[in-house]
Amino acid sequence: xxxxxxxxxxxxxKRRGMTRQQRRTLSFYTxxxxxxxxxxxxxxxxxxxxFLTSLTNYDGINxxxxxxxxxxxxxxxxxxxxxxxxxxxxxIWMLLNLPIWLVMSFTLALILNQDVKGRGIFRTLYYLPSxxxxxxxxxxxxxxxxxxxxxxxxAISLFRPGTAIGWLSSYAMQGMTMIAVWGGLGVGMIIFxxxxxxIPEELIEAAKIDGANTxxxxxxxxxPLMTPVLFxxxxxxxxxxxxxxxxxxxxxxxxxxxxxxxxxxxxLYMIHDYQQIFVSSRYGYGTALLWILFVGVILLTALVFWSxxxxxxxxxxxxxxxx
Amino acid sequence: MNYQMQARLTKRFxxxxxxxxxxxxAILITIPIASLLVTSIKQDSEYNAYxxxxxxxxxxxxxxxxxxxxxxxxxxxxxxxxxxxxxxxxTTVTSAMGGYAFARFRVAGSGKLFTIxxxxxxxxxxxxxxxxxxxxxxxxxxxxxxxxxxxxxxGSPFYIFMFRQFFLSFPRELEEAAEVDxxxxxxIFLQIFLPNAKPVLATVMIFCFGGVWGDxxxxxxxxxxxxxxxxxxxxxxxxxxxxxxxxTVSMAANVIYILPLIVLFFLAQxxxxxxxxxxxxxx
Numbered sequence: 021x022x023x024x025x026x027x028x029x030x031x032x033x034k035r036r037g038m039t040r041q042q043r044r045t046l047s048f049y050t051x052x053x054x055x056x057x058x059x060x061x062x063x064x065x066x067x068x069x070x071f072l073t074s075l076t077n078y079d080g081i082n083x084x085x086x087x088x089x090x091x092x093x094x095x096x097x098x099x100x101x102x103x104x105x106x107x108x109x110x111x112i113w114m115l116l117n118l119p120i121w122l123v124m125s126f127t128l129a130l131i132l133n134q135d136v137k138g139r140g141i142f143r144t145l146y147y148l149p150s151x152x153x154x155x156x157x158x159x160x161x162x163x164x165x166x167x168x169x170x171x172x173x174x175a176i177s178l179f180r181p182g183t184a185i186g187w188l189s190s191y192a193m194q195g196m197t198m199i200a201v202w203g204g205l206g207v208g209m210i211i212f213x214x215x216x217x218x219i220p221e222e223l224i225e226a227a228k229i230d231g232a233n234t235x236x237x238x239x240x241x242x243x244p245l246m247t248p249v250l251f252x253x254x255x256x257x258x259x260x261x262x263x264x265x266x267x268x269x270x271x272x273x274x275x276x277x278x279x280x281x282x283x284x285x286x287x288l289y290m291i292h293d294y295q296q297i298f299v300s301s302r303y304g305y306g307t308a309l310l311w312i313l314f315v316g317v318i319l320l321t322a323l324v325f326w327s328x329x330x331x332x333x334x335x336x337x338x339x340x341x342x343x
Numbered sequence: 344m345n346y347q348m349q350a351r352l353t354k355r356f357x358x359x360x361x362x363x364x365x366x367x368x369a370i371l372i373t374i375p376i377a378s379l380l381v382t383s384i385k386q387d388s389e390y391n392a393y394x395x396x397x398x399x400x401x402x403x404x405x406x407x408x409x410x411x412x413x414x415x416x417x418x419x420x421x422x423x424x425x426x427x428x429x430x431x432x433x434t435t436v437t438s439a440m441g442g443y444a445f446a447r448f449r450v451a452g453s454g455k456l457f458t459i460x461x462x463x464x465x466x467x468x469x470x471x472x473x474x475x476x477x478x479x480x481x482x483x484x485x486x487x488x489x490x491x492x493x494x495x496x497x498g499s500p501f502y503i504f505m506f507r508q509f510f511l512s513f514p515r516e517l518e519e520a521a522e523v524d525x526x527x528x529x530x531i532f533l534q535i536f537l538p539n540a541k542p543v544l545a546t547v548m549i550f551c552f553g554g555v556w557g558d559x560x561x562x563x564x565x566x567x568x569x570x571x572x573x574x575x576x577x578x579x580x581x582x583x584x585x586x587x588x589x590x591t592v593s594m595a596a597n598v599i600y601i602l603p604l605i606v607l608f609f610l611a612q613x614x615x616x617x618x619x620x621x622x623x624x625x626x
Contacts, residue, residue, distance in 0.1 A: 044450055047528040051444035052456065054437040058497015059459070062475055070474030080480065128368060131361040142365050144612065149372060151608045153557025155577045156597040160379035163390075163590055171378045174395030202372060207619055214620040233350075234357055255465065263467040266559055270578050290469060297473060298564065307474065314470045321465060 074308035093308035106292040114261035125208025147206030215249035265290035383594035406595040427555035437498035442506020463500040546618035
């Protein structure tokens, strides 16, 4: 059998005048060619163009009046009060949305990982909002959170008549957090559940026999073994928090027209950037803000990776072991 | 009270606490959906009534018909469907090719390229999206669907990763036998790998389709009123000829808009949930 194979492939190799390894290399690159071209033309080149644009005063239309500005756009960003403000709002957004999402989806996964009746139904129900497109979710929530006609204020009014909380204006940050947690809970829970199912049953049984109670099992076995999953979720959540644009954009129907700005409460960093590029046609400045975000996110991710040395359990057998 | 009894009580308490949390969260998750459904069959005057009325007196199913009579809903939906389907097929094929290459070929440079794939998973999408827009605008490709088609032809690192993970679990004997019979890598890919990857193919296609169907930002910046996609249309308010916003019709439209994705989800729930775990996609 083995002899047959080498004979066969040798025959093909001879036919094409190539060694087996050369042939394999050619096949590999043929198969990844579409991705490789996409990566070069829609990844590398736009990134370079974006960076070059950030060094100019490009307005999106005129190439003739383009001027090299050096680092002026970057220096300007550090003096722009709206950059500082929107960065602050983005940090608050992250600190509000991320922990609530992490804790809630982890808790749900912990409960559903037990022998619970109706597990499948709960799991499907919790995941359902993740299937709903952002636009539809926000439109539905907008009506639900409406200051005067929304059912949420209506329900609160039963206990406290006349409630008119501006969930989409003054309290837009809280309103937006509700929407984001509602929409992301299912995905978070599914990933945590998969992690929990990877914990060996024997370990927990052994601890119980040794007299550990539920909390002790969680504290000393489940939690440490789940730190890699927590870490993964934290990194992904961090990145998506910083690039949040869709939620405030759709929530206030900003569109491309001038003059409509989300309430200050949810004036996030990317909203400020979006305004610069698509409303004020400051492409140079806008792409500079984008690069600042990119570098900032990389640094933050690196920081989280470094912190992982202290709290992420890494003695577990590596998944797949294929890298 | 002995130790055993105490343990049993704690267990009971934990169980009760668990169910309470599950039910409370289930209610919280259902309320906005219920609000959407209920508002979609209200009269506008009922929606605007004060104090807030929860249920409509008579269900206004006519709102659902008004979606089709007030806007070119079918036309925009068909357009979005066609683009979503095309993008899904193209992305799935190119990503499967990439996944197969990374799962089965170890040649010079393959390791480094795989590291790039992994690194791309944490590059914020928006950092690429805006420069891509600048590029496409310069090439006069805005107001066309080329940005979607070209993007789809490049595949996606997420899905390449998903396919790679799946193909790694394929037994090597399958292809070795085929190689003996003189099959080249393309025939092995088409006749052995693709037919055996149906769950992942379905999952990736559903994810891609849902991505286009639910996309807001891309149609907003690339397209104009006459050729835009459903996501942008849905975000706009429904207005009657007198210029009054009809929130009830808008809700009905959104119910119709969500429905295909819900159906797809229930058709392939098991595979989709597994796909979410492999790729770690969030929202």
